[in-house]
Amino acid sequence: MARADTKQAEVLHEYAAIRVLLIDEEERFRVYLRSLLDTRGFDIREADSPEEGMRILRQEHQDVVIFDRKMSTMSGVDMLREIKRVAADTQVVMLTGHASKNSAIDKIPGVFAFLEKPCETEGLVATLRAAARHRQQSAALLSSRPKPSSVWAWLKGTHNFRPGVMILGAILFTMTCLAPTPPTLLSFLNVSRLEQRQSDPIASYARYSRMKPGETIAAQYSTFARQQKKVVAPDGTVIFRPLDAQEVGFRARVMLGILVLAGLFWATGALPFTMTAMLVGFLMYVFRVFSPDMVAKAFAKDSVLFILGILALSVGIMNSKLDRRLGLLLLRTSTSLPRYLFFFLPLLAVCASFLSEYALVAIITPTLMLAYRAALDSSGIAKDRSLAVLLVLSMCFAANQGGPGSPAAGGHNAIMMGILADYGKAPSFSNWLTYGLPFVPVMALVIASYFFFVVYRKVSTQSLNIAAILQAESKNQGPLSRRELITIATLVLVLLLWLLGDAVDTGFGLGGPVLLGIVILSVARIITWPDINKISWDIVALYASAAAIGTGLAVTGASSWLAVTIVQQLPPWATSGEGLAMVSSLLTGLVTNFMSDDAAVATLGPILVPMAQVSETSPWMVGFACAFASSFANVLIIGTPNNVIAYSLAKNPDTGEQLVTLKDFAKHGLIITVLSLLVLWGWALFGYWRWIGFSS
Numbered sequence: 001m002a003r004a005d006t007k008q009a010e011v012l013h014e015y016a017a018i019r020v021l022l023i024d025e026e027e028r029f030r031v032y033l034r035s036l037l038d039t040r041g042f043d044i045r046e047a048d049s050p051e052e053g054m055r056i057l058r059q060e061h062q063d064v065v066i067f068d069r070k071m072s073t074m075s076g077v078d079m080l081r082e083i084k085r086v087a088a089d090t091q092v093v094m095l096t097g098h099a100s101k102n103s104a105i106d107k108i109p110g111v112f113a114f115l116e117k118p119c120e121t122e123g124l125v126a127t128l129r130a131a132a133r134h135r136q137q138s139a140a141l142l143s144s145r146p147k148p149s150s151v152w153a154w155l156k157g158t159h160n161f162r163p164g165v166m167i168l169g170a171i172l173f174t175m176t177c178l179a180p181t182p183p184t185l186l187s188f189l190n191v192s193r194l195e196q197r198q199s200d201p202i203a204s205y206a207r208y209s210r211m212k213p214g215e216t217i218a219a220q221y222s223t224f225a226r227q228q229k230k231v232v233a234p235d236g237t238v239i240f241r242p243l244d245a246q247e248v249g250f251r252a253r254v255m256l257g258i259l260v261l262a263g264l265f266w267a268t269g270a271l272p273f274t275m276t277a278m279l280v281g282f283l284m285y286v287f288r289v290f291s292p293d294m295v296a297k298a299f300a301k302d303s304v305l306f307i308l309g310i311l312a313l314s315v316g317i318m319n320s321k322l323d324r325r326l327g328l329l330l331l332r333t334s335t336s337l338p339r340y341l342f343f344f345l346p347l348l349a350v351c352a353s354f355l356s357e358y359a360l361v362a363i364i365t366p367t368l369m370l371a372y373r374a375a376l377d378s379s380g381i382a383k384d385r386s387l388a389v390l391l392v393l394s395m396c397f398a399a400n401q402g403g404p405g406s407p408a409a410g411g412h413n414a415i416m417m418g419i420l421a422d423y424g425k426a427p428s429f430s431n432w433l434t435y436g437l438p439f440v441p442v443m444a445l446v447i448a449s450y451f452f453f454v455v456y457r458k459v460s461t462q463s464l465n466i467a468a469i470l471q472a473e474s475k476n477q478g479p480l481s482r483r484e485l486i487t488i489a490t491l492v493l494v495l496l497l498w499l500l501g502d503a504v505d506t507g508f509g510l511g512g513p514v515l516l517g518i519v520i521l522s523v524a525r526i527i528t529w530p531d532i533n534k535i536s537w538d539i540v541a542l543y544a545s546a547a548a549i550g551t552g553l554a555v556t557g558a559s560s561w562l563a564v565t566i567v568q569q570l571p572p573w574a575t576s577g578e579g580l581a582m583v584s585s586l587l588t589g590l591v592t593n594f595m596s597d598d599a600a601v602a603t604l605g606p607i608l609v610p611m612a613q614v615s616e617t618s619p620w621m622v623g624f625a626c627a628f629a630s631s632f633a634n635v636l637i638i639g640t641p642n643n644v645i646a647y648s649l650a651k652n653p654d655t656g657e658q659l660v661t662l663k664d665f666a667k668h669g670l671i672i673t674v675l676s677l678l679v680l681w682g683w684a685l686f687g688y689w690r691w692i693g694f695s696s
Helices: 002-014 027-038 050-059 076-086 101-105 121-143 151-156 163-178 183-190 217-225 245-268 273-286 292-299 302-319 322-331 337-352 357-379 385-400 411-422 429-436 439-454 466-477 482-503 511-523 529-533 537-556 558-569 577-591 597-614 619-629 641-649 662-692
Strands: 019-023 043-047 064-068 091-096 113-116 228-232 238-242
Touching (some): 019 027, 019 050, 027 121, 043 050, 050 357, 113 121, 151 163, 217 238, 217 245, 245 558, 273 292, 273 537, 292 537, 302 411, 302 482, 302 529, 322 357, 322 466, 322 482, 337 357, 337 439, 385 662, 411 537, 411 597, 429 619, 482 511, 537 558, 619 662
Parallel strands (some): 019 064, 064 091, 091 113
Antiparallel strands (some): 228 238
16 A cells, blocks of 8 residues: 555656755856756755745745755755754755765765766756655655554644544534523524614624614624525415524524634644634534625635735745845844844834744844854854843844734734724724834833843843844845845835725725735746745635634624623723723733734634623724734744744754753743733823724
8 A cells, every 4th residue: 555655656746846945055056057957847946045945945845955065154964954854854965066975975864865066967857856756755655654552642633633622622512502592692682773872782793883773683694694584474475584583593602613613723733724714614604604605705805815915925025035135134233232132123023013024033043043153253152042042032022023013914913903894993004003013113122121131141242243244145135136126116015005095995905905016026027826826825714714703703793792791700990991901912912822823813803802892992992902912922932933933043053052942932931921911001002092092
């Protein structure tokens, strides 16, 4: 059987483009090699440095990596180690400039082949195909891995396949669906709308403004969801009547069960996000929460297209290498450690509000490690872990705090905008900037102050000039390229269209301008369809399913009823206004450290926003508090990809020693998270938000 699988893998591979990552500092050699391999059907990605190559490898799967054994910023052995750590199944072909390659093979395990530079064409092609075939064979053999040693091991499973959690989720969902509808929910669905909203107990319902006086939530749901019950009268006449409270209550329980099921799967990684999204859609179809067309519509919101476009634009920014130039430009301010903390960190945080903070962290962390090594060389000491902690953690936490700055900062913001839209309260792009951007630089300065007063005094090499270390690399970049100029112009155009849409009702929404940006970059050949195809569709699926769950909870009345129930249990100070916003941010800030920021907002947002409606608090206040706090994932590295990237790259460039530990994240991250909440409450909630105010 294993032989058959292996043979099938070989046959399939002959018809698939082999993906090769070429890493070499010599541009002429890269161009020459690419021209040879392009004509033979290889899918080539280029990198001009080890750091750039590792960034590409973290984001895109590659069959083979080919690189020069001797590069200026990383040795061949270190490069090999990093490749195998990030993508263990990727095959490595190492280029050498000497003939003694045979003796080197035995000394460096993990290298598929050594080739002399310059390469003989047919030999190179044959080697790359053999390496890719070897990878396919290894994958086929691994797929036939032995069964788990025990039932418990099988139930526990692995990431994206946890049978025990799936079974638990199925049980919880079934119990929620089979349980009788609570009398309070039936009463809530049967209440008729009053003339005056102020005294109406169902004023928190998402479609309240579209209800007629005397109409119940059950009747409004039937109209909106296009769900009616077929009834045959005694005389044989067929009539269709609206669903009653019991029937709508069942659908409300189904949506609550879906929320529990999806939240559990998101938090534990029981299934991939895409599979969870498909399960959500299937359950909404099979239990007839909406008509088929409306189920599809619930998944396809403007906010979903917006985040899809943002991910694609991020690929364009990386392809043009504008992100690398920006990273070096920001670090030019760092002529000393205090300037690094108090100038660079706020600039980075603001940039992370508009650009991919993941890309910024992935680019800047290796640069900081080079600066770390230069500092050790100049001071003559072997190790200065406090310096590494200061450089890496302050940068990582500042990038995290860029999240509240704008809707473009991350999917959690897009999810919250979708939830607020369900209640007719969606903020515009400029609205979000007004409430979010002032928080970002202030919080970055708080982070800088913490590391200055707590960590800086422990640093042995305090006279570090990062700007001087990067001066040579900055000169090598040269002037802005055509691709960079087009990318900058496209980003400016997209931003202007967003702002114009706030001033004039253009109907563009958030998705329209960003889709135009994708088309422009595609016409300019900065991004291609294969590039777009490589974006994280798992993340897009998460946003889409979160949007659908939010709509289902809102329209069935489940979220409003649950919000009323929860508010009745809270102490008086936490039931409305700033108190409710504080509770919302505290709860989100806790949850986001154990699941992704997007999943935290997708799980809590549909409950917290209706709580604001119930207490006549501005939904924006509670929604912003929830979305902003989802960026406070500083304690555990699983909280956000930023933490994972910073942790994995924070190693001594010479020895590979881990310089920033999990304990460092927990120790400093907990304090930064507490400070983040205090700044959110003191500077935003009781500060400039009161000055700006919230519209009724």
